[in-house]
Amino acid sequence: MLVCVRITSALxxxxxxxxxWSMPLEEWPADxxxxxPQGISRHVVRFVKLAGTVYAVKETGERVAEREYDLLRALERIDFPAVQAVAIVADRSTPDGEPLDPVLITRHLQFSLPYRALFSHTLRPETMTRLLDAxxxxxxxxxxxxxxxxxCSLSNTLFRRDAGAFAAYLVDAETGALRPSLSKGQRGEDLEIARVNIFGEALDLQAAGLxxxxxxxxxxxxxxxxxxxxLWHEITYEQEIKREDRHDIEGRIRRLNDLGFDVAEVAMSLVDGDGGYRVRPKVVDAGYHTRRLLRLTGLDAEENQARRLLNDLxxxxxxxxxxxxxxxxxxxLTEVFEPVVRAVPAHLRRKLEPSELFVQVIEHxxxxxxEAGRDVGLAPAVQSFLADVLVHRPDEQAVLGVELTASL
Incomplete structure (x- = not known):
């Protein structure tokens, strides 16, 4: 029979x-x-592959789907690290006419790691530290x-490798709200929700021996x-600087850039009595090194990856x-970066994304x-990395296995 559905799609x-679409999501056939792997969700979520692209499909209410779709699209416009909204499929029903919940479709984030995949084996404390920082x-x-x-929770976050650290991405935005700014109370409420959720998730992992x-x-x-x-204090605090120490303003901006944040402007006012300055930078967004690398080379990398690539450049x-x-x-780009990426055989290219691959090669x-007491050179290091390291890594482009944590 003809199936009639309504699809609202950005792509x-x-x-x-x-x-x-005429079947409940939990009954979709395996083919x-x-x-x-996925985190804990209150909704039924399935992953499908269409024309080489993997999508996440989530069954939810229509108003919730529309709200989350709009929020994710708004976050995409401001280049916020979140999954990409693709479509809403509504007006679904079974062949018998039984109504089915609408679904929200998002693009799966390649090379991303759900936290439960990271905890497939007992996680080392230093890896947990990197997750918390991200x-x-x-x-x-x-x-x-x-x-x-x-x-905010680990379940609603995806993690990607970022030159020895992790970069975090928002997955679930159905409870979110985008405003011109947040009050201290609103920020505090978000943090309390995060604390409670993460405590519960950690207890769950502890009970499972992970x-x-x-x-x-x-x-x-x-x-x-x-x-x-x-981190919030470092980015936003008001600093008093003596007149003879005006160079500290540039130092503050450099520290913020090192943390990966761009400074749009600096508000300065005179301090009564001692002739000093009161300085408050206006931080607009993260991605300082990412944007510089993109501007110079066209490479799109995570922040720590970009920092390492820029250092090599x-x-x-x-x-x-x-x-x-x-x-x-x-x-x-043409003499150093691209030859390293091209050296990877086709069957190994799903192991790591190009920027992370290059960072790991220069670390290798x-x-x-x-060990040799001399510079071994880039070409021998590439061949050694391919033969001794990369060949033993699991594929991370899409499907992540439980053996993933062996390399963390």
Missing amino acids: VDPALLDLP HLVAL LAALIVRMHLTGFFWGD LHDAIDPEIVAEEVVERYER DTYRAESDLADEQQAAHRW RWRLSE
Whole structure:
């Protein structure tokens, strides 16, 4: 029979029409699905692959779907790290005319790691630290944009490798709200929700024997808030600077850039009595190094990856004695970065995304050089990395296995 549905889509993909919309999501046949690990969800969620692209399909209420779709589209317009909304499918019904819940479709974030995949085996404390740093940075960035999450948790976050750290992405926005700015009370409410949710998730992991003995669930939950508060203070506090120490203003901006945040302007006022200055920078967004790398090379990388790639570019520029930054960037891209990526055989290219691959190669080169007491060179380091490291890594482009944590 003819199935009639209503599809609201940001990215028109005719293949969406071929999915079994007249069936409840939990009954979809396996030949339409992709096996991907996922966090705990109050909704039925399935992953499908259409024309080489993996999508997440979530069954929910129509108003909730429309609200989340609009929020995700708004976050995409301001380049916020969140999954991409693709479509809403409504007016679904079974062949017998029984109404079915609408679904929200989002694009699956390639090379992303749900936290439960990271906890497939007992997680080391240092890996937990990196996850907490990424989540705290995500919440800070969220609050700077005026976004109130309302359901911050590990389950609602995806993590991507970022040069030895992780970058966090928002997955579920159905309880969120985008405002011009947030009050201290609204930020505090979001943090309290995060603390309670993460404490519960950590207790659940502990009960399953997946937390290291050195990790205390209560401390984990409190540390997210503490890390957030430290980062928020560094970004927003008002600083008094003496007139003779005006160079400290530039130092403050550099520290913020090192944390990955752009400064749009600096508000300064005179302090009565001592002739000093009161300085408050206006931080607009994270992604300082990401944007610089994109501007110079066209490469789109995570913040820490971009920092490492820019360091390698700056070293190349100094060694090549090139005064022009754009010329140096072009030559580095074609003579250094691209040859490393091209050296990876086709069957290994799903292991790591190109930017993370390059970062790990230059780290591998440094380790080999330390052992040899000399610079071993890039080409030998690439071949050693491919043969001794990459070949043993699991594929991370889409499907992540439980053996993932062996390499964390």
